[in-house]
Amino acid sequence: MRALTIRQPWAGAIAHGPKRIENRTRPIPQAHVGTTVLIHAGIAEDKNALPADMVRQWPRHFGAIIAVATLAGCHQDQKCCRPWGFPDTWHWRLDDVRALTHPVLGVRGQLGLWTVPDDVLAAVHAQTTLEAL
Secondary structure: OEEEEEEEOHHHHHHHOOOOEEEEOOOOOHHHOOOEEEEEEEEEEOOOOOOHHHHOOOOOOOOEEEEEEEEEEEEEOOOOOOOOOOOOOEEEEEEEEEEEEEEEEOOOOOOOEEEOOHHHHHHHHOOOOOOOO
16 A cells, blocks of 8 residues: 655544645656555655645644555646645645544655555554545
């Protein structure tokens, strides 16, 4: 299974809020469209994030798997998806987002889509009913 590392507060806005677009410089690799991915909150915070009233104070875990989602597709910015979609980026659409009750802490992320180690996947699987995991 693959994971996608996202900086805070964006990861929290995906897992616990209404954000369903992730901004990237490249499109989703076609082989991954429609697949289930884990949402990983990276160890860094985006200092240029939207104002606090926009991202609220959703739980902010760092270095943790915090949610499961489906990579539903992507499109290039066409002044859509505001306020979450940024200009001049690819908007990766996330569907069926489910926050984990207990984030899996101490997970090191990577750039792009990356393969989750077996022990992390087992920890996620232990608290989900997803047969796809």
